[in-house]
Amino acid sequence: xxxxxxxxxxxxxxxxxxxxxxxxxxxxxxxxxxxxxxxxxxxxxxxxxxxxxxxxxxxxxxxxxxxxxxxxxxxxxxxxxxxxxxxxxxxxxxxxxxxxxxxxxxxxxxxxxxxxxxxxxxxxxxxxxxxxxxxxxxxxxxxxxxxxxxxxxxxxxxxxxxxxxxxxxxxxxxxxxxxxxxxxxxxxxxxxxxxxxxxxxxxxxxxxxxxxxxxxxxxxxxxxxxxxxxxxxxxxxxxxxxxxxxxxxxxxxxxxxxxxxxxxxxxxxxxxxxxxxxxxxxxxxxxxxxxxxxxxxxxxxxxxxxxxxxxxxxxxxxxxxxxxxxxxxxxxxxxxxxxxxxxxxxxxxxxxxxxxxxxxxxxxxxxxxxxxxxxxxxxxxxxxxxxxxxxxxxxxxxxxxxxxxxxxxxxxxxxxxxxxxxxxxxxxxxxxxxxxxxxxxxxxxxxxxxxxxxxxxxxxxxxxxxxxxxxxxxxxxxxxxxxxxxxxxxxxxxxxxxxxxxxxxxxxxxxxxxxxxxxxxxxxxxxxxxxxxxxxxxxxxxxxxxxxxxxxxxxxxxxxxxxxxxxxxxxxxxxxxxxxxxxxxxxxxxxxxxxxxxxxxxxxxxxxxxxxxxxxxxxx
Amino acid sequence: xxxxxxxxxxxxxxxxxxxxxxxxxxxxxxxxxxxxxxxxxxxxxxxxxxxxxxxxxxxxxxxxxxxxxxxxxxxxxxxxxxxxxxxxxxxxxxxxxxxxxxxxxxxxxxxxxxxxxxxxxxxxxxxxxxxxx
Numbered sequence: 001x002x003x004x005x006x007x008x009x010x011x012x013x014x015x016x017x018x019x020x021x022x023x024x025x026x027x028x029x030x031x032x033x034x035x036x037x038x039x040x041x042x043x044x045x046x047x048x049x050x051x052x053x054x055x056x057x058x059x060x061x062x063x064x065x066x067x068x069x070x071x072x073x074x075x076x077x078x079x080x081x082x083x084x085x086x087x088x089x090x091x092x093x094x095x096x097x098x099x100x101x102x103x104x105x106x107x108x109x110x111x112x113x114x115x116x117x118x119x120x121x122x123x124x125x126x127x128x129x130x131x132x133x134x135x136x137x138x139x140x141x142x143x144x145x146x147x148x149x150x151x152x153x154x155x156x157x158x159x160x161x162x163x164x165x166x167x168x169x170x171x172x173x174x175x176x177x178x179x180x181x182x183x184x185x186x187x188x189x190x191x192x193x194x195x196x197x198x199x200x201x202x203x204x205x206x207x208x209x210x211x212x213x214x215x216x217x218x219x220x221x222x223x224x225x226x227x228x229x230x231x232x233x234x235x236x237x238x239x240x241x242x243x244x245x246x247x248x249x250x251x252x253x254x255x256x257x258x259x260x261x262x263x264x265x266x267x268x269x270x271x272x273x274x275x276x277x278x279x280x281x282x283x284x285x286x287x288x289x290x291x292x293x294x295x296x297x298x299x300x301x302x303x304x305x306x307x308x309x310x311x312x313x314x315x316x317x318x319x320x321x322x323x324x325x326x327x328x329x330x331x332x333x334x335x336x337x338x339x340x341x342x343x344x345x346x347x348x349x350x351x352x353x354x355x356x357x358x359x360x361x362x363x364x365x366x367x368x369x370x371x372x373x374x375x376x377x378x379x380x381x382x383x384x385x386x387x388x389x390x391x392x393x394x395x396x397x398x399x400x401x402x403x404x405x406x407x408x409x410x411x412x413x414x415x416x417x418x419x420x421x422x423x424x425x426x427x428x429x430x431x432x433x434x435x436x437x438x439x440x441x442x443x444x445x446x447x448x449x450x451x452x453x454x455x456x457x458x459x460x461x462x463x464x465x466x467x468x469x470x471x472x473x474x475x476x477x478x479x480x481x482x483x484x485x486x487x488x489x490x491x492x493x494x495x496x497x498x499x500x501x502x503x504x505x506x507x508x509x510x511x512x513x514x515x516x517x518x519x520x521x522x523x524x525x526x527x528x529x530x531x532x533x534x535x536x537x538x539x540x541x542x543x544x545x546x547x548x549x550x551x552x553x554x555x556x557x558x559x560x561x562x563x564x565x566x567x568x569x570x571x572x573x574x575x576x577x578x579x580x581x582x583x584x585x586x587x588x589x590x591x592x593x594x595x596x597x598x599x600x601x602x603x604x605x606x607x608x609x610x611x612x613x614x615x616x617x618x619x620x
Numbered sequence: 621x622x623x624x625x626x627x628x629x630x631x632x633x634x635x636x637x638x639x640x641x642x643x644x645x646x647x648x649x650x651x652x653x654x655x656x657x658x659x660x661x662x663x664x665x666x667x668x669x670x671x672x673x674x675x676x677x678x679x680x681x682x683x684x685x686x687x688x689x690x691x692x693x694x695x696x697x698x699x700x701x702x703x704x705x706x707x708x709x710x711x712x713x714x715x716x717x718x719x720x721x722x723x724x725x726x727x728x729x730x731x732x733x734x735x736x737x738x739x740x741x742x743x744x745x746x747x748x749x750x751x752x753x
Binding site for chain 1: 639641642643645646649650653655663664665666667668669671672675
């Protein structure tokens with residue numbers, strides 16, 4: 001009997017064999033290598049294959065201890081298999097330096113640093129750089145722990161708790177303490193890198209901007225700091241060529257002809273040549289890049305990084321975050337294992353299914369949650385005050401996904417749409433997916449839910465239009481009347497200092513952000529088609545996406561389309577998916593689905609959702 | 621295994637340290653155009669960091685493809701041939717793979733045959749590739 005057959009017959013919740021030792025971190029890495037090699041064999045697309053080959057290169061580098069800081073290997077190997085001792089755990093509530101082991105290490109580090117033999121990455125920050133941390137002292141204490149850590153730190157950030165702000169604070173404090181430090185800002189997604197780097201640039205002076213680079217370019221449409229576009233690698237490359245042209249036009253002309261100018265992609269866009277990227281990377285101190293593109297910046301002659309920050313690490317696969325960890329002396333992993341784990345595309349899933357089921361389970365599960373649970377207190381922290389959701393939504397998230405541990409900051413919303421309620425319908429005789437069809441025709445598209453969403457959006461537009469008209473009329477009448485009448489557009493509870501005017505939420509240029517999210521791709525496509533035919537741009541900015549793709553983003557109003565009216569609720573049964581779906585909303589969540597179907601599933605989080613009020617019920 | 625006497629092979633070259641390809645070319649062009657001091661090179665080649673220029677120049681000096689005399693740089697004439705070979709110039713030869721592989725004396729003779737005066741230096745920058753036609 002092969003080991004594969006053996007695992008197939010086993011219940012995976014139990015150990016595969018009573019005498020088999022638990023796999024350690026190296027075994028887990030080997031599983032990943034086996035899986036990546038299979039992927040390379042299966043992949044026809046050369047670009048995707050190159051990505052997997054890069055991952056193999058970095059995983060091997062880490063496995064053989066050829067990474068920047070071998071302490072990372074020891075730490076991860078240790079806490080993969082065993083939990084930190086309780087004495088060390090207790091240090092969570094004490095200042096970072098109090099744990100005995102940490103004390104000893106810090107002392108040795110300090111002595112070596114005095115002799116000029118060791119440049120410690122442990123930073124003891126006293127005052128925050130960003131003012132927001134003067135009020136949120138708990139969050140700042142978690143950042144202090146991250147700064148005081150020498151090698152690796154895990155910062156858990158539940159939804160809306162200010163992960164990006166924390167990342168920026170860690171970078172600013174590091175620069176304050178070590179002005180020459182090289183810092184890598186990395187993530188599995190471009191959006192997360194963009195957000196962190198964009199926010200960071202708002203705190204930098206014009207001269208400091210010259211040390212920052214975003215490779216290859218920003219992908220988000222609007223930046224908090226529009227001037228941040230100057231840090232894009234393409235702009236930087238342009239600048240050096242122009243500089244060269246001014247100094248030596250003939251030479252530059254010749255080199256432009258002779259040197260590699262980069263690859264042209266199938267969509268006509270141009271990639272920067274690697275030689276130029278590596279030279280640019282050497283020149284910049286703070287670089288933002290996705291984990292998979294770290295290799296574009298680094299070769300054996302490159303300077304390594306002093307600090308790598310991996311945002312949304314729980315959404316990244318092990319090889320992805322290892323790529324960033326491998327090139328830095330200190331690593332801060334920022335993420336939330338209570339949100340969605342990495343997603344595997346069709347090709348990746350089929351490569352996974354070729355492995356033992358035990359291996360597949362370990363790879364899909366990832367190591368982040370396990371390592372976080374096992375890490376000692378001084379090497380991990382959690383941000384516990386959320387700044388995104390109104391309390392009603394926040395309390396639901398806190399109660400069902402974070403053991404009531406979250407505190408809430410916001411108290412006022414937009415005034416018009418602050419529901420957390422159902423838009424439901426009678427699904428009797430309405431089957432999604434349709435019954436008596438073959439598997440291919442069983443598409444998960446629910447037209448009834450699409451119609452409900454469209455109708456609600458139209459109503460919202462009308463209401464916002466009326467609100468804006470009232471503001472205009474009020475302004476024309478000299479102002480103040482609406483405030484006296486307690487108009488819904490005003491932030492009524494905001495105490496208005498004498499002499500200052502209270503600003504209405506909906507002004508002419510204000511557009512409410514709306515996210516329409518669903519677990520299923522077919523429904524997502526259909527929603528995009530339906531909403532694409534309508535024009536809500538005057539009052540709303542609408543994004544349509546799957547739950548998994550929307551992680552890391554937020555909107556004022558969220559519509560969650562459940563789609564299914566029959567069959568298993570596998571997708572919603574995953575608490576992490578429901579957590580992400582609901583916690584995207586700032587002010588309002590509309591649950592669009594068949595409440596009767598959801599009630600019949602008897603799953604804890606879903607049962608709690610069923611208890612939310614019903615705003616409308618179509619078909620009764 | 622015996623090889624037929626009619627066997628022909630294709631001998632081509634690529635840069636041994638591929639990551640220095642651009643650096644070698646840029647330094648050669650710059651020096652040929654008269655930017656012959658370290659400071660001038662650093663000034664006219666802002667596309668490269670000082671570190672990478674130094675590493676590239678060091679390799680060229682070690683291979684004797686660049687020369688430094690009283691602080692003035694010059695590029696050896698062999699560098700033209702080295703660049704042409706690395707750019708994909710192919711030599712077709714009536715030899716077997718076994719004769720050519722790991723046979724530096726023969727490789728040197730071939731390079732000398734096409735005009736390289738310092739084949740050992742050229743071979744320290746180039747990586748040969750032999751294929752049967």
